[in-house]
Amino acid sequence: MSAVAAAARVYRGSHTEGRSRAELRELVQHVGAELELAPAEHIVEWAVATFGERFCVTSSMGDAVLAHLASRVAPGIDVVFVDTGYHFAETIGTRDAVEATLPVRMLTITPVESVASQEARLGDLWRTDPDRCCALRKVEPLERALASYDAWATGLRRAETRSRVIAPVVGWDEERGKVKVSPLARWSDAEVEAYAARHGVLVNPLVHDGYPSIGCAPCTRRVEPGDDPRSGRWAGLAKTECGIHAGGASAGRRTAVSPVPLDSAVETSPVPVVEGSPLS
Ligand code: SF4
Numbered sequence: 103m104s105a106v107a108a109a110a111r112v113y114r115g116s117h118t119e120g121r122s123r124a125e126l127r128e129l130v131q132h133v134g135a136e137l138e139l140a141p142a143e144h145i146v147e148w149a150v151a152t153f154g155e156r157f158c159v160t161s162s163m164g165d166a167v168l169a170h171l172a173s174r175v176a177p178g179i180d181v182v183f184v185d186t187g188y189h190f191a192e193t194i195g196t197r198d199a200v201e202a203t204l205p206v207r208m209l210t211i212t213p214v215e216s217v218a219s220q221e222a223r224l225g226d227l228w229r230t231d232p233d234r235c236c237a238l239r240k241v242e243p244l245e246r247a248l249a250s251y252d253a254w255a256t257g258l259r260r261a262e263t264r265s266r267v268i269a270p271v272v273g274w275d276e277e278r279g280k281v282k283v284s285p286l287a288r289w290s291d292a293e294v295e296a297y298a299a300r301h302g303v304l305v306n307p308l309v310h311d312g313y314p315s316i317g318c319a320p321c322t323r324r325v326e327p328g329d330d331p332r333s334g335r336w337a338g339l340a341k342t343e344c345g346i347h348a349g350g351a352s353a354g355r356r357t358a359v360s361p362v363p364l365d366s367a368v369e370t371s372p373v374p375v376v377e378g379s380p381l382s
Pocket of ligand 1: 186188227228231232233235236237239240317318319320321344
């Protein structure tokens with residue numbers, strides 16, 4: 103048995119029975135505030151101890167910080183990556199490198215329909231109807247993947263964009279009936295960079311080529327230094343989220359972003375409930 107397989111048997115502990123929606127929601131109410139200021143490692147430790155194999159990490163492969171951190175806590179942990187078919191080659195390469203170098207079980211989830219089939223049937227949806235494209239190629243595959251988990255972790259951070267400023271560390275995903283854990287929610291860009299440097303963590307090479315936020319190739323552009331890191335996503339459109347984070351593909355529009363000041367929103371967000379869920 104390989105070291106990773108042996109570690110995976112530890113991660114796949116005794117918590118294999120799924121909890122009811124009511125039980126999960128109650129868990130969030132009890133621990134949400136308690137873990138708000140906890141270190142990221144402690145938050146992942148709690149999730150692994152609580153959910154065992156019914157907890158996974160999701161990653162869009164902008165970097166491997168969360169996957170690295172989670173694999174230190176729970177070697178063999180499931181890492182879910184949604185391959186939309188429209189990713190940059192660098193993103194697929196990062197996924198492959200993470201799978202080859204970290205003690206994780208990489209689960210690559212694909213949409214029901216291939217890009218070629220979708221384009222033959224519906225044309226370039228990413229141009230004509232990006233909300234529908236994201237629903238088909240990001241949201242549906244993720245929801246299919248999450249069906250066998252009670253809780254999932256995302257790399258979402260409050261500092262990324264104003265629409266994520268109230269993201270709870272441990273939240274309740276009402277739409278999916280799951281616990282959503284964001285261990286890095288309180289981390290700044292500098293803290294992410296410091297962790298990556300300290301541990302030699304894989305980072306998508308596009309990050310150092312003008313793409314601080316990386317989505318699908320047709321919908322991601324370079325940004326100028328100092329610009330909003332996410333301004334290269336769906337540039338020129340009102341759309342700001344793929345729908346995984348924003349409660350549906352039609353949600354998360356630039357015009358709908360709350361003008362809540364960053365500091366006050368963080369300080370006054372004790373209710374760990376989220377409308378949708380995050381990954382992009
Ligand atoms: S980000 Fe663009 S290409 Fe990717 S699923 Fe959404 S609309 Fe389609």
